[in-house]
Amino acid sequence: MNTTRPTLRSDTFLVQIVWLVSILVFAFQALAWINLLTGVQALTPWPVRALSVAWLATCVIWLRSYLRKEGGIGGFSLLPRSWALRVAAATYLLLLLNDLTTFPSGFDAIHYHLMLPLEWLRNGGIWPMDPDPLRAQPGNAELLALPALSINSQALAGLGNALGTVVVAISVYSIALRLTDYLDAAEFAVALIVGLPIVIYQTFSSYSDLFGTSMIFASAALFMAYCSSGNRAMCWACAVALGLSLGTKPCFWPYGVLFFGVVAFVLWSRKAFALLGVSTGLIALPALLWFVRNAMATGNPVYPLAIHIGPIALNGLDRTNFVEPHGTGVLGPSLKAMTYPWVEYVWDKGIPFDEHRGLGPAFAVFLVPSLLVACISAFRNRRVAVLVSLFAVSWLIWWVPLYRVLRFGLPVITLVCVFGALFYRRLSETMRKPVGVLLTVTTILGCLMCLSAPARDLAERIHIHSWSRAAYYGYPEIVDQLPPGSRILNRVPPASNFILEGRNLSNVVTTLPESAKPSALCDGESGYAVTMGDSAAEDAVLQTCASLLYVGVPASIHPKMAREWHVYRYVASPQAAVHPRF
Amino acid sequence: MPGTSAQLDIASDVSEQDRNRAKRTVGPLDLFLFVLCCAGFLLYLIESESVRYLVSHLGLRL
Numbered sequence: 153m154n155t156t157r158p159t160l161r162s163d164t165f166l167v168q169i170v171w172l173v174s175i176l177v178f179a180f181q182a183l184a185w186i187n188l189l190t191g192v193q194a195l196t197p198w199p200v201r202a203l204s205v206a207w208l209a210t211c212v213i214w215l216r217s218y219l220r221k222e223g224g225i226g227g228f229s230l231l232p233r234s235w236a237l238r239v240a241a242a243t244y245l246l247l248l249l250n251d252l253t254t255f256p257s258g259f260d261a262i263h264y265h266l267m268l269p270l271e272w273l274r275n276g277g278i279w280p281m282d283p284d285p286l287r288a289q290p291g292n293a294e295l296l297a298l299p300a301l302s303i304n305s306q307a308l309a310g311l312g313n314a315l316g317t318v319v320v321a322i323s324v325y326s327i328a329l330r331l332t333d334y335l336d337a338a339e340f341a342v343a344l345i346v347g348l349p350i351v352i353y354q355t356f357s358s359y360s361d362l363f364g365t366s367m368i369f370a371s372a373a374l375f376m377a378y379c380s381s382g383n384r385a386m387c388w389a390c391a392v393a394l395g396l397s398l399g400t401k402p403c404f405w406p407y408g409v410l411f412f413g414v415v416a417f418v419l420w421s422r423k424a425f426a427l428l429g430v431s432t433g434l435i436a437l438p439a440l441l442w443f444v445r446n447a448m449a450t451g452n453p454v455y456p457l458a459i460h461i462g463p464i465a466l467n468g469l470d471r472t473n474f475v476e477p478h479g480t481g482v483l484g485p486s487l488k489a490m491t492y493p494w495v496e497y498v499w500d501k502g503i504p505f506d507e508h509r510g511l512g513p514a515f516a517v518f519l520v521p522s523l524l525v526a527c528i529s530a531f532r533n534r535r536v537a538v539l540v541s542l543f544a545v546s547w548l549i550w551w552v553p554l555y556r557v558l559r560f561g562l563p564v565i566t567l568v569c570v571f572g573a574l575f576y577r578r579l580s581e582t583m584r585k586p587v588g589v590l591l592t593v594t595t596i597l598g599c600l601m602c603l604s605a606p607a608r609d610l611a612e613r614i615h616i617h618s619w620s621r622a623a624y625y626g627y628p629e630i631v632d633q634l635p636p637g638s639r640i641l642n643r644v645p646p647a648s649n650f651i652l653e654g655r656n657l658s659n660v661v662t663t664l665p666e667s668a669k670p671s672a673l674c675d676g677e678s679g680y681a682v683t684m685g686d687s688a689a690e691d692a693v694l695q696t697c698a699s700l701l702y703v704g705v706p707a708s709i710h711p712k713m714a715r716e717w718h719v720y721r722y723v724a725s726p727q728a729a730v731h732p733r734f
Numbered sequence: 735m736p737g738t739s740a741q742l743d744i745a746s747d748v749s750e751q752d753r754n755r756a757k758r759t760v761g762p763l764d765l766f767l768f769v770l771c772c773a774g775f776l777l778y779l780i781e782s783e784s785v786r787y788l789v790s791h792l793g794l795r796l
Contacts, residue, residue, distance in 0.1 A: 494774065494777040504787050505784060518774070519774065520774060578767070580760050580761060590771055
C-alpha cells in the first residue's frame, strides 16, 4: 500500500460528520424496518423524539471530545481568510435568522418533501408507497426532517439540509486541498460552492438534491483520503456516504454507479478484495430500505424506473414521469442551455434563482478558466485526469438522461467548483489578488440576489402587520382554526397540501385523483373542502353538499398572487356536527 | 503561518515549500485566464436577467 501522506484534519472531521449523519439516518431507518417487517407502527413521534435527543446528546459528547483532542475551541480560527467566504458566511447567518422566523419554502418542499415525513409519522412507517413517482423515491434526505416535524417545528424542518451544505463544503475543501496543497485555493473552491444561489436556497429548504450531492462528494473526499493514507475506516465511511446518496433520489443512481466503478477499479487493482466486498455491502446498507419497500409495494425495487433487460421486465414508468423534460428549473433547448450561466434567465414567477436554479455571477466568471486549467492539469496529474473524466461523463448523464434539470446537475457543478482550486493554484501570486477581488465582488452580488427575495418578504410582512403562517402562504386564517384532525379535501393545487395542514400541522389533507368525476367532491369522508381561484364548476357541486364557511381573498405577503378562496364544511360530515359555526 | 487559515486545515501537512511554489511573474496564461474571467463577468452583467432582477429589487432604474 502506498502511504504518501497522513490523513488530513478535514478528512478526520468529515468522516465523523458522515458517521453522525448516518447514525441519525440508520436510527430512523431501524424504526421503518420494524414497521416494514412486522407491521408495528414504530416510526411515530415519540420514538423519533427519543432517538433525536439521543443523537443530539451523541453529537454534544463527540464535539466535546473532538475539541479536547484539538486543544479546545481556541485552536480554531473561525474566521476564514477569504473575504468571499466571510460574505457567504454572513449571508448564511442572515438566511438562518430568516428561516427561523418564517415557514418552509420551496415548491417541491411544500409539495411533497415535507408531506412525506409528516405522513410517515402519522402512519408509523414509510407508507403510503404512492404510485406517484415523486412519492415513491428513496427518502434518506426526508428522514432528516423527522425530528423537527415530530415536535411540530416547521422552522427547523428544512434545516436537515444544512447538514448537506456543511458536508459538501468540507468535502470540497478536502478534495481541493489534496489536489493543490494550497489552503487559499481550497478556500477559493469552497467560496464558489457555498456562494451558488441554488445551494444557498437549498440549504434552508427541504430539497434533497444538495444532501445527495454532499454525500457523493464526502464519499469522493474520503476515498481520496483512503488512497493516500491506506486507512480502511476512510473507505468504510466513503461507502456509507455513497449509500446515503443512492438512497436519496433516483437522479443520484447514475452518478453513484459511476463513482462506484472508480472505487471498485481502484480496490480491485490494489487487490483489496475483502475491502471491496465490505464496501459494497456498506454502500447497499443505507439505500436498502427504500428498494425493499418499493419491491414489496410494486414488485420493482427500483420503481419508478422501469427495467426491461432480456427476460427481466419490471414495471415502472417512463423517466419523463419523474424527470420532467419541460419542468421547473430545466435549462431550455440545447443552444439556450449552452449560454447558461452567463445568460441567467428568469423562469416562471419572474425569479432567476431559487431552490431549482441560479448559479450566480461567481460561477459564471470562473467556470471557463477553471475547466480550462483542469484540462491542462489532467495531462500532468493522474488524479485530476480521473476527475476531468468523471466530469465529462457526469455532464453527459446530466445533459441527456437527466434532461438538464439544473438541480440534478449539482454534482457536475460542484466538480467545477473543485476545479476552481486548480485554477487559483495555477495563477501567479501577482494575479491572485485581482482574482480574489473578483471572487469577492461576484460573491457579494450573488449573495445580495439571494437576500433580495427574503428581504422583500420581510418588508411585506412588516407592511401588512402580519407574522402569521396564513399570511406568509396566503391562505385563509380559518384553516388554522379547524379542530385538530380535521380532514380537508384540497381542491387548490396539490402543492398546497403542506400549507393546508395548518399552523399546528393538525389538519389531515386529502386529495382526489385527476380522473375523479365532479360528483366525487361530495362522496368523500372529508369534513371540509377548499377551492381557490377559477373554481366555479367545483363550487357549484360543493354547494349541493356543503355549506360555505369562508369566501374572500386572504391577506398575503404576495398580494399580486392572492386569489379568492372558498372553504366549505360538509353538511353530512360527523366532523361538521361537532364543529361550531365561524 | 502564511497561507494557513482555518479551522479544518492541515497546516502541518502542507509543506511551506509547496505553498510558496507559486510564480511571482505574470505569464501569458495568467493574463489569458484573467481576461476570460473579466469577459465572463462582463457577459453576466450585460446579459443576465438576474442582474436586472436585483437592480429592480434595489429600487434602481437602469
